Amino acid sequence: MPTARFLIGDTVMGRWPGSNLYYEVKVLSYDNKARLYTVIYKDGTELDLTVFKQGVARSRSRSRSRSPGRPRRSRSRSPARTSRRSSSRTTDVRKEKLKEVLEVRLTPVVIRLVCVFFLMFLLPVTVLALLILCGQKDASLQSFPLELPALQSLWDWQVFGIVLLWLLFQAVFSLLPVGKLVEGMPLKNGKTLKYRINGFYALLLTAVAVGVAVYQEVDLSYIHAHFLQFYTSALLIVTVLSVYLFVRSRWASEDELAPGGNSGYIIYDFFMGRELNPRIKNFDIKFFCEMRPGLMGWVLINFAMLQAEMKHQNLENPSPAMLLVNIFQLLWVVDGFWHEEKLLTMMDIVYDGFGFMLTFGDLAFVPFTFTCQAYYLVSHPNELSLFWIITLITMNGVGYYIFRKANSQKFTFRKNPSDPAVSHLKTIPTATGKSLIVSGLWGWVRHPNYLGDIIMGLAWSLPCGFNHLIPYFYLIYLITLLVHRNARDERQCRKKYGSAWEEYCKAVPYRIFPGIY
Ligand SMILES: NC(=O)C1=CN([C@@H]2O[C@H](COP(=O)(O)OP(=O)(O)OC[C@H]3O[C@@H](n4cnc5c(N)ncnc54)[C@H](OP(=O)(O)O)[C@@H]3O)[C@@H](O)[C@H]2O)C=CC1
Numbered sequence: 001m002p003t004a005r006f007l008i009g010d011t012v013m014g015r016w017p018g019s020n021l022y023y024e025v026k027v028l029s030y031d032n033k034a035r036l037y038t039v040i041y042k043d044g045t046e047l048d049l050t051v052f053k054q055g056v057a058r059s060r061s062r063s064r065s066r067s068p069g070r071p072r073r074s075r076s077r078s079p080a081r082t083s084r085r086s087s088s089r090t091t092d093v094r095k096e097k098l099k100e101v102l103e104v105r106l107t108p109v110v111i112r113l114v115c116v117f118f119l120m121f122l123l124p125v126t127v128l129a130l131l132i133l134c135g136q137k138d139a140s141l142q143s144f145p146l147e148l149p150a151l152q153s154l155w156d157w158q159v160f161g162i163v164l165l166w167l168l169f170q171a172v173f174s175l176l177p178v179g180k181l182v183e184g185m186p187l188k189n190g191k192t193l194k195y196r197i198n199g200f201y202a203l204l205l206t207a208v209a210v211g212v213a214v215y216q217e218v219d220l221s222y223i224h225a226h227f228l229q230f231y232t233s234a235l236l237i238v239t240v241l242s243v244y245l246f247v248r249s250r251w252a253s254e255d256e257l258a259p260g261g262n263s264g265y266i267i268y269d270f271f272m273g274r275e276l277n278p279r280i281k282n283f284d285i286k287f288f289c290e291m292r293p294g295l296m297g298w299v300l301i302n303f304a305m306l307q308a309e310m311k312h313q314n315l316e317n318p319s320p321a322m323l324l325v326n327i328f329q330l331l332w333v334v335d336g337f338w339h340e341e342k343l344l345t346m347m348d349i350v351y352d353g354f355g356f357m358l359t360f361g362d363l364a365f366v367p368f369t370f371t372c373q374a375y376y377l378v379s380h381p382n383e384l385s386l387f388w389i390i391t392l393i394t395m396n397g398v399g400y401y402i403f404r405k406a407n408s409q410k411f412t413f414r415k416n417p418s419d420p421a422v423s424h425l426k427t428i429p430t431a432t433g434k435s436l437i438v439s440g441l442w443g444w445v446r447h448p449n450y451l452g453d454i455i456m457g458l459a460w461s462l463p464c465g466f467n468h469l470i471p472y473f474y475l476i477y478l479i480t481l482l483v484h485r486n487a488r489d490e491r492q493c494r495k496k497y498g499s500a501w502e503e504y505c506k507a508v509p510y511r512i513f514p515g516i517y
């Protein structure tokens, strides 16, 4: 069992030989016997470091700039080339940063491995349990043990074929030469990748295809009747795709690897994903999976549940609760495709590797758990009064307004701060040249876009009433994910913007919920 405290690829603070200065270093390898880490500083200098008792990486002062062609650096020349006058202040800042980095990032390897191992089994099983509960007459959490279906009833080749066809159609749609070609964010090597932005057209094409199928009297409630089988088919595809991604990453160059998924531990890397943007020629697998099959599948499944509800409850029209859930969620998905280009700046695309976690999230978690309100309503009808309908529409509208306005303001501001739509906003300048918006929605809380999303999530669950907790699964997931995402983002912003970020936090003390958190 390896005894390393830090993972290969981790960014930690390392002490520069013969000084009290700490700099960010990346762990390259670990010698278990000698208990030495080989690390690389930002300027390319490689050193061997041991570890202090409290976990600080400390230099053994053996400079090793050995790579061919790279000049050997003198020991006194630190990577930042700090002048003497500024060095003590820099040291304090670095130490502060060091404390934060050590507290936050350096979870011992064993704990990370165990977590990842459990998550890999727990996530698929939790979703399966959720689906079984949702489809049961008694969807109460106390109704364990679940009425487990027979094992052979979880698999159907026809369903598997339909899922493959769905993926194929969406892949073909994504390759159609319509829509603009856009450059992604610069990669480690300074290059950029090109992406075809045609999600909105693909959504329209899918809608036409589904419309034709319904016109031809294709019974979409088949999806409801075989929901568990659809899930197990998706799970098989997720597993095969994750293995393929892991295997192909062996041939990826250093530049093509994600910062977080290259620890050298197979399970960890399989889960987090090694490659940043796996591509087959021009087909970007991550960009495709992130939105296309899952989000479109979500809308289609919702619509299938609407048909199943009418069939099961002998209704001439869908119930108001089912209509609201369908319309609210459709609006969110349409919005997502309309602003598809913005996905290219998000951390999932820019930073995260594509492994089991995201593959499962995109292809199984999104279509099968985000639809749980509609699935629940098929067998658990809930009457809504006019007052409730108006309240829910208002709530979703308010949530959507906050979500959209906050995201668009930030996007426009980053593109062009003097755009008339955002030039009136107050800002805090940062040392990077970028500024932070500190008025309007971004002056209310530090993540107004998350708040809007959560308000919408609540409006999507409330139509299911208060009898069971199950329809609130999405809301619970969303709050957990966004609180975690918020912590991760703030850590990165603190690193990027330093004192300007502290100033922003003082001016806007709450993260997501005004006056609460
Ligand atoms: N339903 C779901 O499952 C999920 C939904 N989402 C939604 O996706 C949307 C995007 O979320 P996400 O990708 O996390 O990114 P965010 O929109 O939260 O972006 C964070 C980045 O915005 C910039 N920023 C932060 N504060 C300011 C400020 N005051 N002024 C200007 N720029 C600022 C910083 O980047 P920089 O300064 O470098 O530009 C920061 O890193 C959200 O609305 C979220 O709710 C996200 C995940 C899952």
Ligand SMILES: CC(C)=CCC[C@@H](C)[C@H]1CC=C2C3=C(CC[C@@]21C)[C@@]1(C)CC[C@H](O)C(C)(C)[C@@H]1CC3
Residues within 6 Å of the ligand: 123, 290, 291, 295, 332, 335, 336, 337, 343, 346, 348, 357, 358, 360, 361, 362, 365, 366
């Ligand atoms: C439990 C588990 C494995 C979770 C994985 C998380 C993913 C399901 C989500 C992480 C971030 C996401 C985003 C969207 C969908 C869900 C995932 C993939 C998103 C593409 C949906 C459409 C939106 O408009 C969006 C672009 C803002 C959003 C981006 C983040």
